[in-house]
Amino acid sequence: MNVPKTQIVLTTLFVLTSTFSHSNNNMSSFYSESTFLALIILSIVLIAISVLLYGIKRHLTVLNNEKNKQVAEPSLYERKFRPIIEAWNPTIATLIIAGAVMLFLGAFGYKFGMEEVGVQQGYAPTQPINFSHKIHAGQYEMDCKYCHSTVEKSKSASIPSLNTCMNCHKYVKAAEKYNGKTSPEIQKIYNAIGFDGDNMEYIEGYDQKPIEWIRIHNLPDLAYFNHSQHVVVGKVECQTCHGPIEEMEKVYQYSNLQMGWCIDCHRERGIDSENNDYYEEAHKNMLAEGKDYITVAENGGLECSKCHY
């Protein structure tokens, strides 16, 4: 029985080391890789085998003892726990234990399902370029709409294309920080678009590649969200949903983006019915009813197919 034991120990060690080495990896995601999953499955299988082998061994020992008429000493379980358990009413005991376990698991599952599954609040992946909103939006006070230029026209605010970056970074190289060399992060832009920073010219026939940013705010496909609706019509500030973006060195998901969060805002916020002719009729009705403002919800903002279609 020595050989399997060694193997088990070795495998466990291997799994552990690989797990740790894995977690040290500078991954762009906080989630695992499939090899890791495979190793876990493998270790579970091995553990199952060792349990099985242990069971066989125990049975063999018992059989051996019976054959040799040796009376085994009662184990700790038989001495201490068994008498207590035997004193219980088995039905009630089972129900209580099962009930407690179910309740615990259920509560855990509910909480997990509501707050964890698909909710990525705080998600701050490492991006291909360490772009700092703190510098651009905070320090230099650039307007959000300079880069996210479609936010007033379209459902997506859109990530700027490289030529937008190049509007400034053709000249801005942050060279003072890097001993007169182009900053390595800005160099990434040049490498993608094909710009020779030293000679200040675009390289002809360069195989341009877009920057593959990692998407932070992921709404499920079943929800329709339109930036222009909120920014232009609703006059919502970017920071209301995206948080103190001008202070973020690395962008993270500020709001939880759950439906309850949407609904809460729709219940509270008023619409600007006074300055928008679209709401003329609604505004008149509001005045007739003697109200100060109409909330989004009163204007139908809680109806399902305003967002789900």
Next chain:
Amino acid sequence: MSSNNYWKGLEELDQTQEFVSSNANEFSEGLPLEQVFSNEDSSRANRRDFLKYFGFGLGAVTLAACNKTPIKKAIPYVEKPDHVTPGVPLYYASSSISDYVGHPILVKVREGRPIKFEPNSDAKFFGCGLDGLAHSAILSLYDTTRIKGPIKQGKRKPIKWSEADKYIIDNLDKVAAKNKSIAIVTRNNTSLLLNQSITKFKAKYPNTSVIPYEAITSSGILRANEKSFGKAVIPTYHFDKAKLIVSFGADFLGTWLNAGKARSDYAQNRKPDGDMSRHYQFESLMTLSGANSDVRLPMRSNQTGLHLLKLYNILTKGSDSEGLELPGNHINKIAKELKDSRGKSVVLCGSNNIHDQIITNAINLELGNYDDIIDLENHYNGNSIDEKVFLEFVEDAKQEKYGAVIFVDSNPQYSFADFDNILNKIEFKVSNSIIDDETSRMCDIIAPNTHPLESWDIKQPYKGKYVFSQPTISPVFDGRNTSTSFAKWADENIDTKNKFSYDYEALKTLVSNEIGRDFNKLIEKGFFEKEALTASTPSFLANVNDSINNVKSRKKTSKELVLYQKLGVKDGSFANNPWAHEMPDPVTKVTWDNYLTVSKPDADELKLVDNNVALIEVKGQQIELPVIVQPGQVKGSFGIALGYGRKYAESVKNDMQNLGTNVYPLVGYANNTNSYVIDDEIKIISTGREYELARTQTHNSIEGRDIVREASLEEYRKDPKLRKVNKHHNLVTLWQEYDYSKGHHWAKVIDLNTCNGCSACVVSCSIENNVPIVGRDEVRRRREMHWLRIDRYYSFEALEDKDLKMSIVHGGDRSIKKGDQLSKEKVMETYSKEVGNFDYYQYVSTVHQPMMCQHCDNAPCETVCPVLATTHSSEGLNQMTYNRCIGTKYCANNCPYKVRRFNWFRYNENEKFDYHFSNDLGKMVINPDVTVRSRGVMEKCSMCVQKIQAAKLVAKREGRKLKTDEFTVACAQTCSSDSIVFGDLNDPNSKVSKLYKKYRAYHVIEELGTKPSIKYLTKIRNKKQTTNHS
């Protein structure tokens, strides 16, 4: 006559055992509960097995759920084009793909991907709307069977364009050196760009001839016009000006000539409040035109000539002196009416026989219908192919006169019998096909064309009318426009590195020479119309007597086989398209297959019923096809649709690979033209086998409810309120009333009078709303997903018509009184008394009714949903929230209109449904604004809520009110006859609120108190000549 008994099919009329039993059940298949719970068979699952599977399933699901959250990327442009705003669609004017001669359309493009075609509403002359095939043709861009780049046959090796050009030029030079001819086999080509390049090509290879080829021709009309008027052209018909339309077998609303324009023009004249036209249709098979006619009269197709002759005789000589024996006296009556509406009528003939067409021309000339209604001067350029040229080519090729052939979009290997023998006699064969079709597989090299959506073009569908195409997507594959290819082969020095530049420059020069306006403005508009030419009435040059003698000398056969085209597939050139196949045929409601249509008396005689497989023996060829017994079809006529039985690449594994039977080999040849009516010896027997056709028609029954309403124009004029038909109910409601008068209240009005059932809306809706294609087998299980269906109802209403009855019965007594319930028994009783063995099935009349979610204000579906997944909006919409739906199907059971569809599978990720939805290329057509539904949820018409929201948002952003009828929904937008009107009921100026108040408007099953937001307008048939005429 709301008292009509409507029925959906013969089985409902006859109340067959099968129908009654299947109709008693809500679902087509019972649940296999008994099997599961029976203990008899121990091999079946028992409790322990259940626990095992349950446990395993739970474990498996848990494991499967442990999937890591995928990392999503957001990839911006490197350099964003100025005009592109991600998330906002762009519209480009272009030309329809399925309409090969050119038809203006708009292409909706999202982030560089064309996702939908929309009609170009400015191009009124070309006909409003698009048909179902035109919509579905967008899938041809995202077809996985497309040729990826030049391919050299043999080993099917992909090569570079430079190699391909060298190979082709070398071989063409060899052929030229041998003094053999080169043939360019085109289709009905109206592209000026291509013609220009071919001219260049001809300059280098003078021994080149252009051979136009179409699978289906109308050369009978061309030749007749040449003989009659000296112009071998297809005239432009102006149905909007015709007050009286008499068609002899011409399905002008379906597939005859330019049906798109016909549907649109015809509907303009079908408004009962104005001067409504009258339409007589003589025909053998039940066609779309017959279904929409005011009076439909039976006529075997091989008797078209005789009917025309009789009409001609009566018109010219006052009476039918020839003594032609045709049943009934309709023609006398029609002749009189035609005379009364001189110059405002049109007589059409669907036969491809030159003599029939010459007599038709003589009749129309006699009636003064040229040039106002039949315009020979501003003629149509489609259907203008004479097969003579191709047949000469075939003869020459047999004698090995041709050394090379280049196929341009044409595919004769599929539609021309024994073409491979001819191809084998030609040394060098090139194809420009963009898909792996029958002909290209036989060629030495494929130099693939670009898809029409990837190329520049100018087409001339009518004389003096131009349609432009522009690239709407950067090429998906490595194709090259054929006009560039020809230019390159003519002149090797042309730079083709940029595949657009040559075409673009050539087009610019062409346009400035031909039209001479601002190029960019023309491209933006998409079409250009030169001023129409005026012409005087032509003089008649032909000898009618020759034609009369020809008609009289024809042999009289009692059986005929009519080869027709179906609206969804047409000639089969775009048959590689699952959307087109899933669109139910407007008449038979069959999807996915072709079949033999048989009249009821013939079916009884041959002992055939629906879905029996019949063996058809014609001209020594045997074909097996399933049978449809078609009400309205004439005894002795049998019909089969062309365009089926295409053979695709082996990679196509779904229903597309196995699509009906190719009947092109049966096409006859008589009087130097193709003949689609075969009256040789036809033998039809039952094989005793069954093949279940996927038919949507009898899914759900109307159970005698008051759903369709129709009346005659006479009744309508007498009582515009149609009190006899439109019964309104005063109902007490249990629901709490909601005030919809604030804000918007979206609604639709559907005019049953102009709806011709063409089903374009069905396809348009599917594309707009990402409705999955389910395939033949699922349709058989009643699981089609179409949010909008078109119900087709038959009735014996026509038999109630006094004149018709008199003409059938020859003076029998009038035992059918007005308002009698015209049940089958009543008709049988009456007519058998009067005319003995009478085929009343020939005299059915048809109503088409588009049916979608009615968005009831008191919706029965909403009250039964246990999870509130379907709710009502303040704007009157019945909302369906997929992510809340748990799939109990209570709502579908409680919906009186049966418009809810249950999504059974994940069609977008399921290999079994290998249509466009499940591959990466095909997914490009998905509308990003609409959820792709997963399995297990209910779905239904949302009244295109995404379009409503988008239009509202634009108005809000601009700080203005919504303009009246500023936007419309997908079905209404594509309707060529403007039958579906969408709008805001709370806007007093909107079209819909005006139509809503019409007397003809009614709610379907109003008595239930559901208060639908959709109203229908009663169908009005103009059956009788009104008193002021006679």
